[in-house]
Amino acid sequence: MSRSPRGWKTVARISAAGALVSALGAGLFAAGRLESGSADPPGTRDRFELTATFRPDPNAVELPLDYDNYAYSDRFTFARIRFEPPRYRRGPFYWGLDLKWNHDYPWGEENFTRILGEYTSLTLNEGGGDIYSLNEAALFKRPFAYLCEVGFWDPSDQEAENLRAWLLKGGFLVVDDFVQSRALENFLFQMERVLPGYTAVELDVSHPVFDSFFHIETLDFEHIGRPDLVPVYYGFFENNDPDQRLMVIANYNHDIGDYWEWSGNAYWPVDLTNEAFKLGVNYVIYGMIH
Amino acid sequence: MFLSAFEWLLGSPPVAFERGQIELLVPWGVFWIAAAVAGALVFALLGYRRLGRRLGRRGRLLLGAARFAAIALVLLCLLRPQLVLSLVVPQENVVGVLLDDSRSMQIADGEEGRPRSEALLAAFPDEAAAGHGEAPLGDLLREKFVTRLFRFSDDTRRVARASELGFTGARTDLLGSLTRVADELASLPVAGIVLVSDGADTVAGGREDDLDQTLLDLRTRGIRVYPVAVGRPEFEADLELGTPDVPARVLRGSLLEIRLPLRATGLAGRTARVEVLDEGRIIATETVRLASDSVETTVTLLAPAEEPGARRLRFRVAPFSGEVLTRNNEQSVLTEVDDRPLRLLYFEGQPRWELKFLRRAVAGDPELHVSCLIRTAEGKFYRVDVADAGELAGGFPDTREELFAYDGVLLGSVEASFFSQGQLNMLRDFVSQRGGGLLTLGGTSSFSEGGYRDTPLAEVLPLTLPAVATTPAGAGDPPVPAAFRELRVLPTRAGSLHPVARLDPDPLVNEDRYRNLPPLSGVNRSGQPKPGATVLLEGLGPTEEPEPVLLVQRFGRGRSASLTVQDLWVWQMDASVPLEDETHEVLSRRLLRWLASDAPRRLEVSASPAKSLVGERVTLRARVEDERFLAVNDALVEAEVTGPDGVISGVPLRWTGQGDGEYSGIYVPGGPGTHQVEIRAAGAGLQEGSEAPRAATLFEAGVVDDEFFDAEADPGLLARIAEATGGRLFEPDEAEALLTDLSLAESGTTVVERRELWNVPAVFLLLFGLLAADWGVRHARGLP
Numbered sequence A: 001m002s003r004s005p006r007g008w009k010t011v012a013r014i015s016a017a018g019a020l021v022s023a024l025g026a027g028l029f030a031a032g033r034l035e036s037g038s039a040d041p042p043g044t045r046d047r048f049e050l051t052a053t054f055r056p057d058p059n060a061v062e063l064p065l066d067y068d069n070y071a072y073s074d075r076f077t078f079a080r081i082r083f084e085p086p087r088y089r090r091g092p093f094y095w096g097l098d099l100k101w102n103h104d105y106p107w108g109e110e111n112f113t114r115i116l117g118e119y120t121s122l123t124l125n126e127g128g129g130d131i132y133s134l135n136e137a138a139l140f141k142r143p144f145a146y147l148c149e150v151g152f153w154d155p156s157d158q159e160a161e162n163l164r165a166w167l168l169k170g171g172f173l174v175v176d177d178f179v180q181s182r183a184l185e186n187f188l189f190q191m192e193r194v195l196p197g198y199t200a201v202e203l204d205v206s207h208p209v210f211d212s213f214f215h216i217e218t219l220d221f222e223h224i225g226r227p228d229l230v231p232v233y234y235g236f237f238e239n240n241d242p243d244q245r246l247m248v249i250a251n252y253n254h255d256i257g258d259y260w261e262w263s264g265n266a267y268w269p270v271d272l273t274n275e276a277f278k279l280g281v282n283y284v285i286y287g288m289i290h
Numbered sequence B: 001m002f003l004s005a006f007e008w009l010l011g012s013p014p015v016a017f018e019r020g021q022i023e024l025l026v027p028w029g030v031f032w033i034a035a036a037v038a039g040a041l042v043f044a045l046l047g048y049r050r051l052g053r054r055l056g057r058r059g060r061l062l063l064g065a066a067r068f069a070a071i072a073l074v075l076l077c078l079l080r081p082q083l084v085l086s087l088v089v090p091q092e093n094v095v096g097v098l099l100d101d102s103r104s105m106q107i108a109d110g111e112e113g114r115p116r117s118e119a120l121l122a123a124f125p126d127e128a129a130a131g132h133g134e135a136p137l138g139d140l141l142r143e144k145f146v147t148r149l150f151r152f153s154d155d156t157r158r159v160a161r162a163s164e165l166g167f168t169g170a171r172t173d174l175l176g177s178l179t180r181v182a183d184e185l186a187s188l189p190v191a192g193i194v195l196v197s198d199g200a201d202t203v204a205g206g207r208e209d210d211l212d213q214t215l216l217d218l219r220t221r222g223i224r225v226y227p228v229a230v231g232r233p234e235f236e237a238d239l240e241l242g243t244p245d246v247p248a249r250v251l252r253g254s255l256l257e258i259r260l261p262l263r264a265t266g267l268a269g270r271t272a273r274v275e276v277l278d279e280g281r282i283i284a285t286e287t288v289r290l291a292s293d294s295v296e297t298t299v300t301l302l303a304p305a306e307e308p309g310a311r312r313l314r315f316r317v318a319p320f321s322g323e324v325l326t327r328n329n330e331q332s333v334l335t336e337v338d339d340r341p342l343r344l345l346y347f348e349g350q351p352r353w354e355l356k357f358l359r360r361a362v363a364g365d366p367e368l369h370v371s372c373l374i375r376t377a378e379g380k381f382y383r384v385d386v387a388d389a390g391e392l393a394g395g396f397p398d399t400r401e402e403l404f405a406y407d408g409v410l411l412g413s414v415e416a417s418f419f420s421q422g423q424l425n426m427l428r429d430f431v432s433q434r435g436g437g438l439l440t441l442g443g444t445s446s447f448s449e450g451g452y453r454d455t456p457l458a459e460v461l462p463l464t465l466p467a468v469a470t471t472p473a474g475a476g477d478p479p480v481p482a483a484f485r486e487l488r489v490l491p492t493r494a495g496s497l498h499p500v501a502r503l504d505p506d507p508l509v510n511e512d513r514y515r516n517l518p519p520l521s522g523v524n525r526s527g528q529p530k531p532g533a534t535v536l537l538e539g540l541g542p543t544e545e546p547e548p549v550l551l552v553q554r555f556g557r558g559r560s561a562s563l564t565v566q567d568l569w570v571w572q573m574d575a576s577v578p579l580e581d582e583t584h585e586v587l588s589r590r591l592l593r594w595l596a597s598d599a600p601r602r603l604e605v606s607a608s609p610a611k612s613l614v615g616e617r618v619t620l621r622a623r624v625e626d627e628r629f630l631a632v633n634d635a636l637v638e639a640e641v642t643g644p645d646g647v648i649s650g651v652p653l654r655w656t657g658q659g660d661g662e663y664s665g666i667y668v669p670g671g672p673g674t675h676q677v678e679i680r681a682a683g684a685g686l687q688e689g690s691e692a693p694r695a696a697t698l699f700e701a702g703v704v705d706d707e708f709f710d711a712e713a714d715p716g717l718l719a720r721i722a723e724a725t726g727g728r729l730f731e732p733d734e735a736e737a738l739l740t741d742l743s744l745a746e747s748g749t750t751v752v753e754r755r756e757l758w759n760v761p762a763v764f765l766l767l768f769g770l771l772a773a774d775w776g777v778r779h780a781r782g783l784p
Helices: A008-033 A107-119 A137-141 A157-169 A180-194 A256-265 A270-289 B002-010 B014-019 B030-047 B052-078 B116-123 B137-144 B174-184 B208-220 B353-363 B421-432 B456-460 B507-515 B583-597 B715-725 B735-743 B761-781
Strands: A076-082 A124-133 A144-148 A172-178 A232-237 A246-252 B021-024 B081-088 B094-100 B146-152 B156-159 B190-197 B225-229 B238-241 B249-251 B255-265 B271-278 B281-289 B296-304 B309-317 B330-338 B342-348 B368-377 B380-384 B408-411 B437-441 B485-491 B520-522 B534-540 B546-555 B558-563 B603-608 B618-624 B636-642 B648-655 B662-667 B673-682 B694-701 B750-756
Touching (some): A107 A256, A144 A270, A157 A172, A157 A180, A172 A180, A172 A256, A172 A270, A246 A270, B002 B014, B190 B715, B208 B715, B238 B309, B249 B583, B255 B309, B271 B296, B281 B296, B309 B673, B330 B694, B342 B583, B353 B368, B368 B583, B421 B437, B437 B583, B485 B546, B558 B583, B603 B673, B618 B636, B618 B673
Parallel strands (some): A076 A144, A144 A172, B190 B225
Antiparallel strands (some): A232 A246, B081 B750, B146 B156, B485 B520, B534 B546, B603 B618
């Protein structure tokens, strides 16, 4: 699935067609790949010997946006992954653009890193975070990253390989803010490109990620604007083995970033906001230890 | 030549003048002698007075002196000087003959490749030699003395004839043998002891005090030793492997660090390839260029320790052409490859990437078990990889029992004020007394920045801590700390040879591998390495001034290491490092293994000598400590020795009474082969879980090959023995001279012999010379 150079304006048309194809393919694929959280007997899983090499994709097109990343130091820094959105349009988001990956930016990480600094002993850059594309080598100095709106995510082959390298080397990815089956199907389809042969495993509350800092009693949250949706937490594990390191956690039918973003103005109920912060803190602590 | 001329001129050898006394037979009084001398002087001077003008002052004095000397000499002869000697009575005295029966006598360094033993056998033939030429030493001795022959190597035994010697002794105990023979001959009139040997002692080596004491003892007993040296003091060409220095125990999967001394003679500039073999399989090689003659070079080899259990490692270098002795091109050593996992504790004051990546690096290492404790918030801790629910449940250990259960401790970014004074003291004792390893990592709250400068831990660290203001990092701090700097990390020379930092045996490739890695960074002010520390990795920052990055040192019984960078994890995660690159894993594992693998256990056992003779006493020693690593003196310690035939013998070990917690017992191996030793200790505070602690070691019997090492003949030692006891060193072809020396004994049964000295050729020649000089001068001047 290689891409040819193209201008930003033409992306919408090509990508829309691509997304449809992707969604169809993903639907077929996902049916066979989804798995519940129960573990297989030991020894039945395959070991995946994947290789990956980081290289910037020469064909990548990145919209010039105005933001500053923190200089590398001894501090933990929240990193948001940017990607080429399927279409370019205006929206009530930062820079006045709906780029999908910029939902909740920058207030989400501003509030979240303050909470993280307040509650934990982390030495970190408080009050904001970095933005990296999967084409940037500097992402590999930030082993924790946040990716949202993956229903619209369509990385290039090289970007997929770069993410694979980042994950297999030790990166921890939080995927957030995607709802309904089409988004899930796209996410799973793209993850199959990132980690071929790996399976998304539904997590239950007994997983250590839910006990790494705060003890989370239940995973029965409400989606921020859609109480009808039931959040599900999918995980991708090292060597495809649920007993090993969790590399990716995906909050399906959930949007903890939105709770973080609006926590300052009481837009959402406090207890739900608390839970969203607790999840975020747990993800960071888990990702920094495992 | 000189000696025989001396003997012809004076009628007796020099030794006779050394030992004998000169007496005058005609007992003139001093007055008469003085009067005669004065008369001679007056006569000599007056004789030339008349000729004074023609001779001048100098000529007159010269001629006067010559005449005076001639008259004085005649006067002396009239006094009949005599040499009074004490000579042994033939066949009334005993000579002890000690014949070297050790294996080094097989070394063929004589003329035309003849072994040393041949010179010995030629000197002591079974039958009296009928041929012409000089009689063998044995025959000469038998003519004049009662000889007692002894063979010796590590023990001493009477023999009837030299042909009984097999030259198979595994050791040479010169001093012990001399003492034993002196004891055996104590009640007999002993003229002396003849010692035929190459002098290559393998027992006394290094025991200078014993040597001096034994020699003094022989001298007091009036026993002179006459060594006869066989063999060459230096081979033309030889390579010798010294005793390899190998840790007694190594962790499976680690690199075994071996230091092998090499000594070469006559092979300067040649290259030698050293091979290390484990069960016939080559596990390491190293090529070295040989140094100039007889200079010892030490080769450092790193060999993987893969198979658990007792391993006999063999070392060899292919013989060079012209090497006299090839047996010393091989060495062997015993070591134990341990597969008991090491227990380490990693404490971090905050969640850090360093911990995550170190955990991942050691996860695949079955020999390393790292329990992690992370302070995730003030008063809140996260435990991971703990053995059970109770481990570290109370946070960082505050009892010796809990802390000392670990073999190594890693301290991450945690300020000193977190610990109580007791905990800091305990951490120091953990290294110095318990013998554990401590690794301190760079970070926001480490080293000086963590306030460790004036704590007990500062003395444990391998680097000095500069003074800095310590304020805990907070929200108001700049995003990049003032001391933050990137460091390009390279190995030092010591690092290229160290089992932790050597990524490749070739130092150039090794350096290249580091060069290709991305820079790391530090946030602590750089300290200086302490005098005892070794810097393995150093970093070049913006100032291009190298600063220590990884450094190690011994502290008390344990080890201390500091990794001053804060992000070794970058060598795993960085985009420029290929996914399959294992540098981070290899370095982390090696560092932790090195750190903790030397940590003593509560029960330690050793056997010495590790290579013994069959029938030799092997001392089994144990050290017993309780769970706080305090020595225990009232334990019940028992060893089980399993011989190569599978027979098990029990040996009780008793407290030595000399050192706390030290026990010993004796075992005598009855046959050759590897013997396994397992000990158990029982007593209060000794239980490890539900079991009594056990420890194992091994030793090998019947494989001693010391004789082929350091095997050049050592006439120096023999000369020292001779000098200290009043004897003399001889070559095998100096039998007559030896006999003369022996005959002039002061001990044993002797008779007094007086030898006239007035009639020796020297007197006649001197008199003739003086008169000839007198006549010659006068003739030349035309005088009457």
